[in-house]
Amino acid sequence: MHDILKVCLGVFCLSAVWSQDLQQVMGIVGESITFEIPNLQPNTEITWRYGPISAPGNATPIVRIINRTIETVHERFKTRLQLVNNTDSLRINNLQEADSGFYQVEEFRKNGFLKKFQLTVYNPVPMPHVKKMNGSVELGNRTCTLLCSVGDPSVVTVSWMIDGKSLSTTQLKLTQGYNVTYTCVASNPASNQTVTVIPSDYCLDKGHGAVTQCNHYIVIIALCLSWLSL
Numbered sequence: 001m002h003d004i005l006k007v008c009l010g011v012f013c014l015s016a017v018w019s020q021d022l023q024q025v026m027g028i029v030g031e032s033i034t035f036e037i038p039n040l041q042p043n044t045e046i047t048w049r050y051g052p053i054s055a056p057g058n059a060t061p062i063v064r065i066i067n068r069t070i071e072t073v074h075e076r077f078k079t080r081l082q083l084v085n086n087t088d089s090l091r092i093n094n095l096q097e098a099d100s101g102f103y104q105v106e107e108f109r110k111n112g113f114l115k116k117f118q119l120t121v122y123n124p125v126p127m128p129h130v131k132k133m134n135g136s137v138e139l140g141n142r143t144c145t146l147l148c149s150v151g152d153p154s155v156v157t158v159s160w161m162i163d164g165k166s167l168s169t170t171q172l173k174l175t176q177g178y179n180v181t182y183t184c185v186a187s188n189p190a191s192n193q194t195v196t197v198i199p200s201d202y203c204l205d206k207g208h209g210a211v212t213q214c215n216h217y218i219v220i221i222a223l224c225l226s227w228l229s230l
């Protein structure tokens, strides 16, 4: 009976440890990230190690913390590490792309680690911009095509959206519905930027009315002339 209980407890504890094995976190270049860990006993000594993505096993100590005070910091993170609000949680400021990798925290003279994080740092997403593409006529209908793009599309996903649903295209081809609002979203896994447009701002030929009016005047003048010449 007791043995079965022990086995069950063992399995429970193991699965609890495994489930918090590795926590995925994302950051943005220039911003900060906080690795949250539960508060430890007072006077606990802990070490954080960093291992690059390419060689996660090659983890080097980057900071030693005793009694919630930073004692020694690796040159690379100097001035960028702090403990948050007098807790044991560690914050990295002014993130760089090269900070991506594995971070694990260990208690001094204890086997294994308390917690392990995988950090991925992304560049900030640029603002998308919208422009009208050259007009075309399809099956007798005049279409207006709005193109949404960003400077560097290789690291960002761009798509038009309507009512919160992605249209999975960067080219919005319209023959009507110019008064509906559409949103273009540029995103990477860490953040996004949006631009909202009303196609009529781009698609309605602003000069058209004036031209028609002008034509009207020409017609009237022509009529007058032909009337006078009678």
Ligand SMILES: *[C@@H]1O[C@H](CO)[C@@H](O)[C@H](O)[C@H]1NC(C)=O
Residues within 6 Å of the ligand: 042, 043, 067
């Ligand atoms: C740990 O820090 C607390 C307050 O930050 C302090 O009162 C205590 O004396 C410190 N313990 C040691 C061993 O330095």
Ligand SMILES: *[C@@H]1O[C@H](CO)[C@@H](O)[C@H](O)[C@H]1NC(C)=O
Residues within 6 Å of the ligand: 034, 084, 085
């Ligand atoms: C730190 O404390 C400030 C206010 O004292 C609070 O606004 C902030 O959310 C706290 N940060 C964390 C990570 O707990």
Ligand SMILES: *[C@@H]1O[C@H](CO)[C@@H](O)[C@H](O)[C@H]1NC(C)=O
Residues within 6 Å of the ligand: 134
């Ligand atoms: C689109 O218009 C620009 C000038 O407005 C012109 O240079 C370009 O050749 C046009 N492209 C097509 C495909 O018609």
Ligand SMILES: *[C@@H]1O[C@H](CO)[C@@H](O)[C@H](O)[C@H]1NC(C)=O
Residues within 6 Å of the ligand: 138, 139, 140, 141, 175, 176
């Ligand atoms: C052309 O316009 C008509 C009426 O607005 C519409 O019913 C038809 O589907 C359009 N054709 C295309 C190819 O967009």
Ligand SMILES: *[C@@H]1O[C@H](CO)[C@@H](O)[C@H](O)[C@H]1NC(C)=O
Residues within 6 Å of the ligand: 179, 200
């Ligand atoms: C679209 O907006 C324009 C001006 O804002 C208005 O004159 C026109 O009636 C609107 N069309 C529709 C279908 O709502």
Ligand SMILES: *[C@@H]1O[C@H](CO)[C@@H](O)[C@H](O)[C@H]1NC(C)=O
Residues within 6 Å of the ligand: 185, 187, 191, 192
């Ligand atoms: C954009 O980011 C916000 C949070 O920053 C998120 O709530 C939203 O769902 C994102 N939108 C898209 C379209 O990814």
